[in-house]
Amino acid sequence: MVVALGFEGSANKLGIGVVKDGEVLSNCRRTHITPPGEGFLPKETAKHHRDNILDLLKEALDVAKISPKEVDVICYTKGPGMGAPLVSVALVARTVAQLWDKPIVGVNHCIGHIEMGRLITKSDNPTVLYVSGGNTQVIAYSRKRYRIFGETIDIAVGNCLDRFARVLNLSNDPSPGYNIEQLAKKGKKYLPLPYVVKGMDVSFSGILSFIEERAPELLKNNEYTPEDLCFSLQETVFAMLVETTERAMAHCNSDEVLLVGGVGCNVRLQEMMGCMCSERGAKLCATDERFCIDNGAMIAHAGALLYQTAGPTPFNETTITQR
Amino acid sequence: MSSEFVECQRGAEATLSRGTYLGKRVLLKRRPPKAYRHPHLDSALTKERTRAEARALIRARAAGVRVPTLYLVDLQRSSIYMEDVDNGITVKDYINKIQPKTEEESKLDSLMNEIGICISKLHSDGVIHGDLTTSNILVTPTSGNFGKLCFIDFGLSHTASTIEDKAVDLYVMERAMESTHSEAQRLLMRLLAGYLSHSGKAAEDVFKKLDQVRARGRKRTMVG
Missing domain, CATH: 1.10.510.10 (Transferase(Phosphotransferase) domain 1)
Structure with a gap:
């Protein structure tokens, strides 16, 4: 039996969770929310994490009804992510590991998402679409490794949506992507946008420039409403994601899709992916915001698996990496 | 005519069927509509790709690279009839x-x-x-x-x-x-x-x- 305490802070979410053999005992989170029109910066995000992490740790242990003594392993996000926030969280994880004399495990953030998704949806060997503000990857397990079959060659899909939300001056609460999704539901008129799929890779920066450049004019002339633009953007970028996922499935003869990452809780994306799956006789596995959005439980769970199979990370290797 | 064609492969984007066209053994490549995509996007992509494929087959051949011979392009049905490469x-x-x-x-x-x-x-x-x-x-x-x-x-x-x-x-x-x-x-x-x-x-x-x-x-x- 392994009780794992997981620390996550690779972006603007700070999460701490306790997982006991695949059972989530607590999964607490604080989000650094910036004013409309602004993104989050490493320095301020790290400060947010530092300001909140001790209270959140206490809360995570209280909710789980676990004392530090009962924790078997400390897990933290090693990367990829923003440097300063990663360091601030890793520092606390390393400190408690030494204070409480516990083994420590550094976890790959992407694998955290995948393992958590597999745990919650009980999917066995899925093709994974991992989509968030910082990552866009199509991943499948092949020859004993998670392998990236396709990914964005520039910005992440979530970043594309978030930055368009800034153009429209949408609120970042609870997240810019969520607010785009709500507007898109009311959009009707489709604006043709660039559609960029290269093999199994995708690209979003050109689409973003295209719509950023034209949006002010289109809105001023009342040709399109903000709702229409959100709708068109979602329809285009999600179609690209579903297409590349389908290509990866055809490539590996897979009949399961696991959707993870913050953008993975977008209902329209789930709907489109589900539609593709049913056309192919495949199954869609998706989770909700508790586990799609960055959280501590996923790091605890993936870390526990790593600890049980590969043992702890040597203390002098408990560094972070942005890549 | 397409009823005589037998599907032999289903890819992510297109289906391939074998049959005869003008007395030749041919491969029929069809791009069925994708219900998950917005209809405008879907028809634009399908047309664009069918056209691009036909065009590239001709250009590639002119460049001295072997590709299946093109027999017919039917944009209405987003279908391409081409050579079925022997023993490929x-x-x-x-x-x-x-x-x-x-x-x-x-x-x-x-x-x-x-x-x-x-x-x-x-x-x-x-x-x-x-x-x-x-x-x-x-x-x-x-x-x-x-x-x-x-x-x-x-x-x-x-x-x-x-x-x-x-x-x-x-x-x-x-x-x-x-x-x-x-x-x-x-x-x-x-x-x-x-x-x-x-x-x-x-x-x-x-x-x-x-x-x-x-x-x-x-x-x-x-x-x-």
Whole structure:
């Protein structure tokens, strides 16, 4: 039996969770929310994490009804992510590991998402679409490794949506992507946008420039409403994601899709992916915001698996990496 | 007419069926509508790709690269009728079937070299394939030899002559090989050598760009 305490802070979410053999005992989170029109910066995000992490740790242990003594392993996000926030969280994880004399495990953030998704949806060997503000990857397990079959060659899909939300001056609460999704539901008129799929890779920066450049004019002339633009953007970028996922499935003869990452809780994306799956006789596995959005439980769970199979990370290797 | 056609393969985007057209054995490639896509986007993409594929098949042939002969393009039904390559198997299957340390294995290097030359020929004439993988190149093996190469599936192709497009095209190939073949790196070196031997000076610029494109691929080296 392994009780794992997981620390996550690779972006603007700070999460701490306790997982006991695949059972989530607590999964607490604080989000650094910036004013409309602004993104989050490493320095301020790290400060947010530092300001909140001790209270959140206490809360995570209280909710789980676990004392530090009962924790078997400390897990933290090693990367990829923003440097300063990663360091601030890793520092606390390393400190408690030494204070409480516990083994420590550094976890790959992407694998955290995948393992958590597999745990919650009980999917066995899925093709994974991992989509968030910082990552866009199509991943499948092949020859004993998670392998990236396709990914964005520039910005992440979530970043594309978030930055368009800034153009429209949408609120970042609870997240810019969520607010785009709500507007898109009311959009009707489709604006043709660039559609960029290269093999199994995708690209979003050109689409973003295209719509950023034209949006002010289109809105001023009342040709399109903000709702229409959100709708068109979602329809285009999600179609690209579903297409590349389908290509990866055809490539590996897979009949399961696991959707993870913050953008993975977008209902329209789930709907489109589900539609593709049913056309192919495949199954869609998706989770909700508790586990799609960055959280501590996923790091605890993936870390526990790593600890049980590969043992702890040597203390002098408990560094972070942005890549 | 299409009732006499028998579906033989269902890819991510298109279905392939075998049948006869004007007395010839042909392959019918159809792109059925995708219900998940917005109808405008779907019809635009389907038309664009059917058209691009037909166009690229003709251009590739003019560039001296073997591709299936084009018989008919039906944009209304987003269908292409083309030659059904005799005894063609994909390079992917060919590599996987090869027994180690046989004569065929030693031919792999020249196969990769040949592929590199063909890609270079396409690029020199401005044909960017867009989805180069070992599944999209056929060989027609005869005893101990890989026979003739035939490039297929030009659905994501476009015409361009910039270094960027060529580098990305090679990068797509590189990625596809890394995820399917254990000896990808060695094979790839051969392929690039073939490309260089045909493109000469122009290849150097493309390789320089290829390094930049590789650096953009962001997180794949990270091991947790």
